[in-house]
Amino acid sequence: MGEKDSQVPSDLDIIRRVLRGKKDAYAEIMARYQRAILAYVSRMIRDRETAMDLSQEIFLKAYNSLRSYDPSYKFSTWLYKIASNHVIDTLRRREPHWVSIDDGGPDGTHTIDLPDMGRGSETEAAYGEKVEHIEVAIRKLPPAYRQLVLLRHVHECSYEEMARICSLPLGTVKNRLFRAREMLKAHLKGVL
């Protein structure tokens, strides 16, 4: 992000300033990534208020761990990894019926009845009907599949980045992503 533009400080420049004690520089990091993180968390966690709280906690965690950031990888990858871990931990804690992806049916598909938490909210009302169908279809995916679809198609991560974010082997990432897309296609039959 803006790394080629000499006028715009790179993420690493800003992080170095923060580590030198310039706390306020972190607001620039937040300005760059808060929409992306909130978008990701909101689609992983259905409750908007919880998603807001979790997103703030993710930025706090990232700030407190800045010294452990390895600049040989993109900052966004590191941030998404923190977000992914935090969200998955929360889902495991808060949703006792969190479904393992290994519990798939014989055809390899998964259907989970999730309450439509967002239905009727102002945000979703503003969405077109097709987009709402897609949002619902994404929510029906198991979290481990959902995050890969979001990272790949909404946040434009590469396979390698997804593997790093989710701490999974590359082959597993591909396999899960392919299956997730097949499930989405099945959910969205007649919509696409």
Place this chain on the structure above:
Amino acid sequence: MTNHLSLEELHSYFDGELPASDCARASDHIASCAQCKGQIDELARLEGALSELEWPEVSPAFTAAVMSRLAPYRPSRLPAIAAAIFAIATLVGGTGLFAWGLLLDAGALSRVASVVTATSSVLASVARSTYLLGCAAARVAEGLLATFSALTASAPPTLQAGAVLAAVGLTYLLRLSVLSYRRQRPA
């Protein structure tokens, strides 16, 4: 059409992740197979639909809530400590080498006198420039240069090396002091 592409091949092809060796074969097959072509088209429609998803707007209160909970980092002192150790080691080593050179040199006493004179000049300069550390550094450098010049004539290599090392160490220490003074000065 038989020998359709596997699901994994189709998705990898769509993502541009199929190995180059398999890509031409997959491309040829898709061009002539309506079923596989249909799968690729469906993936393209899915990707197009997913790209329509929006990112939520974030209120300034979101950022403010996080920022208010952050404590500023304290800059690490490790580099400064390492630099100070290096400077002191250089200074001590250089001075030791210098002293050793003096002991080995029969005509050292006359040069010691020169050193004392030059050092006095340096100290006087430092005393006059208490409030201006930058100027003091310049005077010290001048004094050291004079000291070095006085020693270079017919001095053995040990003496010369010791003087140079001591000068480098002292200059570096002074530079650290000036930087530290500037850093600690309130804005």
